Amino acid sequence: xxGITQSPKYLFRKEGQNVTLSCEQNLNHDAMYWYxxxxxxxxxxxxxxxxxxxxxxxxxxxxxxxxxxxxxxFPLTVTSAQKNPTAFYLCASRILPDGDSEQxxxxxxxxxxx
Amino acid sequence: AQTVTQSQPEMSVQxxxxxxxxxxxxxxxxxxxxxxxxxxxxxxxxxxxxxxxxKQQNATENRFxxxxxxxxxxxxxxISDSQLGDAAMYFCAYKESNYQLIWGAGTKLIIKP
Numbered sequence: 223x224x225g226i227t228q229s230p231k232y233l234f235r236k237e238g239q240n241v242t243l244s245c246e247q248n249l250n251h252d253a254m255y256w257y258x259x260x261x262x263x264x265x266x267x268x269x270x271x272x273x274x275x276x277x278x279x280x281x282x283x284x285x286x287x288x289x290x291x292x293x294x295x296f297p298l299t300v301t302s303a304q305k306n307p308t309a310f311y312l313c314a315s316r317i318l319p320d321g322d323s324e325q326x327x328x329x330x331x332x333x334x335x336x
Numbered sequence: 337a338q339t340v341t342q343s344q345p346e347m348s349v350q351x352x353x354x355x356x357x358x359x360x361x362x363x364x365x366x367x368x369x370x371x372x373x374x375x376x377x378x379x380x381x382x383x384x385x386x387x388x389x390x391k392q393q394n395a396t397e398n399r400f401x402x403x404x405x406x407x408x409x410x411x412x413x414x415i416s417d418s419q420l421g422d423a424a425m426y427f428c429a430y431k432e433s434n435y436q437l438i439w440g441a442g443t444k445l446i447i448k449p
Contacts, residue, residue: 255436264340264427264439280436312381324371325437327381 224249226328228313233333235307243298243331245313252318254296255325258282259310268311271296272318300333307335338363340430342440349418350448356403357413357443359428366390369431370404370411375442376424384426387411415445423447 226247235241247254253272257265267280271290285304290296296315300307313328339362349355361370372384387395387404394402399419403412415422428440 262345262441264429264441265437266439267436270436310379314381324383324386325381330379 226313226315226326228311228328228331231329231331233331235333235335237335238302239335240299240301241307241333241335243300243311243313243333245296245298245328246294247296247313247315247326247328248294249315249317249326250293251315251326252293253316254290255314255316256280256286256288256296256298257312257314259312259330265312268298300335307333309333338365338430338432338438340428340438340440342426342428342443344443345441346444346446348446348448349415351418351420353418354414354416355418355445357415357426357428357445359411359413359440361409361411361428361430361438363409363430363432365432367433369433370402371429371431371437372400372402372411372413373427373429374422374424375427376421381427385413418447420447420449 229244255270256268266282268286269288271277287299312330314325316325341360368389370387374382374384385395385397385400399416401414425442427442429437431437
């Protein structure tokens with residue numbers, strides 16, 4: 223089955239540690255996205271990538287980093303510089319050119335930092 | 337900047353009844369796309385329906401339909417014959433071509449059995 227996988231589903235870290243969230247897709251989509259979701263808010267874009275080895279900052283990129291070494295993979299690192307990292311993180315992908323094409327989402331990772 | 341507003345944080349409806357979720361957006365563009373996504377308790381985001389702004393006909397997907405009022409910048413979602421499985425957060429999103437999605441804050445839909 224084609225789709226997007228995110229692992230792990232739940233992640234716990236101590237404050238001050240970097241943590242990397244995994245996102246893999248086998249849909250052969252060009253573009254990949256990372257969103258953060260907080261209670262009572264819509265999704266906020268962290269980073270996106272439209273091609274391998276290239277990515278752009280979204281609205282809330284501070285304290286996060288990404289890489290896109292392979293088309294299928296777009297890992298997100300939450301660094302110790304992120305002031306409030308506890309949140310639900312969603313990865314998505316989409317075919318390009320997009321127009322009204324659907325963004326497909328992974329199941330998400332709930333990160334808790336204490 | 338474009339914004340998307342969902343003015344109803346929570347809505348409830350009796351099973352088998354019809355409910356309408358509202359969404360308004362702000363844009364100066366004439367060509368864009370609008371989406372409704374559903375996020376059930378599993379938190380898996382699922383596309384419900386999409387609308388292209390230049391199409392006058394309202395999109396329909398089975399029990400889900402939209403009322404797209406371009407001049408009023410309104411994009412409401414109507415769910416007919418509500419089912420227990422429709423209980424979820426519903427997000428409205430806006431996109432111009434080659435730009436990223438802009439999301440509303442969501443509406444929590446409760447289905448009363």
